Amino acid sequence: MTDPLSPVKPNESEVLIVTGMSGAGRTTASHALEDLGWYVVENIPPELIGTLLDFVSRTPGAVPKLAIAMDVRSNTQFSDVMESLNTLAANGIEYRVLFMDAADEVLVRRFEHGRRPHPLQGDGRIVDxxxxxxxxxxxxxxNADVVLDTTDLNVHALARAINELFSDEGPITLRVNIMSFGFKYGVPNDANFMADVRFIPNPHWVPELRPFTGLDAAVAKFVLKDEGAEEFVNRYAEMLELVFEGYRRENKHYATIAIGCTGGKHRSVAVSEELSRRLRQLPGLTVNVTHRDLGRE
Structure with missing residues (x-):
């Protein structure tokens, strides 16, 4: 009998574990991956992951992109997943983990809208x-390689996010998402690094600049000419370059950098855009910029 966790590597296959909170969008992510050419296996018990990879290894090139999607319904002892994945890693089988998450109140609303019980609520409430x-x-x-927060994403925006993360062909580069946000709307929970740029004077208090955003040249010039702003961007970019080198050594391929100001309209937007410009000059990076709170009142 073949050991289900035997030390084999799927030749030329990229392996992705798609998991996370129930109601966070795993099914939508799976469909988006299928549209990108991934072979998606749904709700496989953790104990069979090794067996599946063993099967894939016997047909080199037949499944170049394999996504294994699972949630707590995959196994009543879902904690066994970490043990199985640790064994795979110890045996030299390379994989990555995408963890889908969302705010509790959003998950509750999604379950109520679908009129479905949460798989672990038992006789209690959905929140339990x-x-x-x-x-x-x-x-x-x-331990996930990337945590994708779907709190503010509809199915179309989620599909676009999956496309941005996993549609690249050829050798995998480090994919960096720079996200501006406003602290008054809450901090993002999926950021690997977070910077606070509220030390820069706020264009909100300049009447002629208030209606504009950090995407406008006048606002960007005001923000970046402040003493310390340019030095901050330079030093932060240098620090991130060291971090990204470490990520590559540790086989991590995704990073989210959050830049926050008060409302997410002026300073964080301008700094995010400038930081992205600096990082795009580095080799082996795919840099995407999102402005989470731009447009909010």
């Missing part, structure tokens, strides 16, 4: 099931 699920998945989330 969500709390239990977070406890079960805590280790898996902390």
């Amino acid at each position: 099931g969500i709390t239990r699920e977070r406890d079960v998945l805590a280790a898996l989330k902390s």
Whole structure:
């Protein structure tokens, strides 16, 4: 009998584990990956992951992109996933983990809208099931290569996010998402690094600049000419370059850098755009910029 976790590598195959909180959009992500040419396997028990990869390894090139999607319904002992993945890693089988997440209140609303119980709520409330699920998945989330927060994403925006993360062909580069945000709307929970640029004077208090955003040249010039702003961008970019080199050594391929100001309209937008310009000059990076709170009142 073949050991289901035997030390084999799927030749020329990219392996992605898609998991996360129930209701966070795993099904939509799976469909988007299929549209990108991935072979998606749904709800496989953790114990069979090694068996599946063993099968793939016997047909080199037949499945160049394999996504294994699972949630707590895949196995009543979902905590076994970490043990299985640790064994795969110890045996030299390379894989990456995409963890889907969303705010609790959004998950509750999605379950109520679909009139479905949470798989772990039992006789309790939906929020009780969500709390239990977070406890079960805590280790898996902390070890994920990328955590995708779908709180503010509809199905179309989520599909676009998956496309931006996983549509590149050829050798995998480090994919960096720079996100501006406003602290008054809450901090993003999927950021690998977070910077606060509220030390820069706020264009909101300049009447002729208030109606504009950090995407406008006049606002960007005001923000970046401030003493310390340019030095901050330069030093932060240098620090991130060191971090990204470490990410490559550790086989991590995704990073989210969050830049925050008060409302997410002026300073964080301008700094994010300038930081992205600096980082795009580095080799081996794919840099995407999103402005989470731009347009909010």
